[in-house]
Amino acid sequence: MDETTHLERYDPSAFERPSVTVDLILMSVIDGVPAVLLMRRDEAPFAARWALPGGFVGIGESLDDAARRVLADKAHMADAYVEQLYTFGAVERDPRMRIISVAYFALLPADRFVAALTATAELSLAELTVPWRGETGGPVEVRVSGDDAVTLAFDHGEMLGLAMGRLRGKLDYSGVAFALLPERFTLRALQDVYEAILDTRLNKPAFRRRMLDRGWLQPTGEREAGTSFRPAELYRYRMPQEEQ
Amino acid sequence: MDETTHLERYDPSAFERPSVTVDLILMSVIDGVPAVLLMRRDEAPFAARWALPGGFVGIGESLDDAARRVLADKAHMADAYVEQLYTFGAVERDPRMRIISVAYFALLPADRFVAALTATAELSLAELTVPWRGETGGPVEVRVSGDDAVTLAFDHGEMLGLAMGRLRGKLDYSGVAFALLPERFTLRALQDVYEAILDTRLNKPAFRRRMLDRGWLQPTGEREAGTSFRPAELYRYRMPQEEQ
DNA sequence: CCAAAAGTGTTTTAGTTACACCCATGG
DNA sequence: CCATGGGTGTAACTAAAACACTTTTGG
Secondary structure (H helix, E strand, O other): OOHHHHHHHOHHOOOOOOOOEEEEEEEEEEOOOEEEEEEEEEOOOOOOOOOOOOOOOOOOOOOOHHHHHHHHHHHOOOOOOEEEEEEEEEOOOOOOOOOOEEEEEEEOOOHHHHHHHHHHOEEEEEEEOOOOOOOOOOOOOEEEEEOOOEEEOHHHHHHHHHHHHHHHHHHHHOHHHHHHHOOOOOHHHHHHHHHHHHHHOOOOHHHHHHHHHHHHHHEEEEEEOOOOOOOOEEEEEEEOOOOO | OHHHHHHHOHHHHHHHOOOEEEEEEEEEEEEEEEEEEEEEEEOOOOOOEEEEEEEEEOOOHHHHHHHHHHHHHHOOOOEEEEEEEEEEEEOOOOOOOOOEEEEEEEEEEEEHHHHHHOOOEEEEEEEEEEOOOOOOOOOOEEEOOOOEOOOOOOOOHHHHHHHHHHHHHHHOOHHHHHOOOOOEEEEHHHHHHHHHHHHOOOOOOOOHHHHHHHOEEEHHHHHHHOOOOOOEEEEEEEOOOOOO
């Protein structure tokens, strides 16, 4: 075995190589419900099943570039928050051939998510019902436009569970929540995002103070419009000094 | 571009594929100092530079299996705690050809780490000086057996920084610290591991209570031997119900 | 002036830190 | 009986939660 490893070091081109793809878990929070972008497969394997958008990684293309390309080409969405999640490398994960897939997760505010969705026929929004299983993530129940729960193609269900776990884990110590909100937003909207992702009710005054004390929010001086009650202040996310 | 993606879906074998490797960041805490396993490269590129052990992923081998194989073959260590870290996919990260590398980090107790190290000539232990830069990790200074700081081959320095950040981030909410200790250990030994990794001094009574209140520690009833003062109780790590 | 949600002040609680102290052991 | 680190009790501090309350808007 040591012999083989040694040979590989010298001439790796002599060995059969796996294909490498990226798969994209593009999420948002729509009307207080976590949502993910799915595409319906129209060929085997898993024909007519729902799957995450993905694509092969080009030989001269970095993984991050491939993820952004899939985001632009398949999902027709640009400038999302994108982060590498995990790499899935089980031998039999694709029945056709050996494919290693690097999963990326991406976040978009509801308005831009819905806009891109309605502009593109073959895409579909799926609502997520997410039982709390800690940061590691676990099985996630997926409903496409109100229908019954569906099972995703390949190991995409596992990817989705992991993405949801990561989102929950990072929610409170990073700025990911703001990637799900428009540039200007109210504290109530921020709390709605938190409640949707964590699947809990939060105490309003406590939440409010916690957020303001962190110093990440900049009051714009402007107010929300079109309410029949007292309009809330609009805030802007100001990235803290230490990046990410 | 959409056209290309479509074609790839049908016949990916027609496209050139990258090689895929795993690299292993095998860490321990030796005498209160974080340490990592390195190998000296004896061929170009980066000849005579220090690098992480790694190897190509076989076509019929899962990523996790490849990581465990590298652990066994190159590092001659079995049964370590192993966890996937991140996948590095920059196009020019290896000057010879396109190689995508999945980084794994592994943890071993000091005694087993040192035993395997002394049994194998081509391995070397490197001490780490790790400035605190939050969970994301950052540049790490590496010293091989007391010499000056060295720069690792390829992007291995970046991998090491990320591994250290992950270790710090998970230290306090997961059981990773116990992967760095023998089966039976004192509370002082546990605190030493925390202090080495976090690079801080911790308050003894507070640490003690926090650990015991968590319910992860099982008193064995046995005592540490060979001290010239009061011998400390030995504890065992009892995995909590919810895995990881 | 009423409904509805924004926004604030005050108390309670829980978890952590700091510090002082006692205990057990080998020499 | 002394030095050394193990182990414990108590008070102080801090951050968050709970709850009651006041404010501001449109209709």
